[in-house]
Amino acid sequence: AGGIGLLAALGIPRIRVRRRPRAAVLSTGDEVVDVEEAVQRDSGRGQIVDCNRPLLIALLGEAGAEVLDLGIVGDDPDVLRAR
Numbered sequence: 001a002g003g004i005g006l007l008a009a010l011g012i013p014r015i016r017v018r019r020r021p022r023a024a025v026l027s028t029g030d031e032v033v034d035v036e037e038a039v040q041r042d043s044g045r046g047q048i049v050d051c052n053r054p055l056l057i058a059l060l061g062e063a064g065a066e067v068l069d070l071g072i073v074g075d076d077p078d079v080l081r082a083r
Contacts, residue, residue: 023060026070026083027053034072 007015027050033040038049050072060067073080 020064020066022066022068024068024070025053025056025060027072028075028080029072030074032072 029048031046031048032050033047034050035054053069053072057067057069070083073083
């Protein structure tokens with residue numbers, strides 16, 4: 001709202017605007033486990049905590065994007081295509 005007031009004070013009646021960017025984020029891999037399941041992970045089986053997806057979602061949101069979280073998808077190509 002403050003930006004609109006500043007534009008008016010500067011005598012700028014119109015500006016070009018664009019739609020907010022949209023992004024979908026997902027993590028892939030049978031070895032990836034959600035952060036909420038991290039306490040139950042079995043590191044002996046090579047499981048890793050999904051830290052990139054939450055980070056990317058936060059960064060995209062801070063940048064003004066509309067973000068769709070598609071979660072974690074295993075190594076099944078058919079499931080991945082369906083997302």
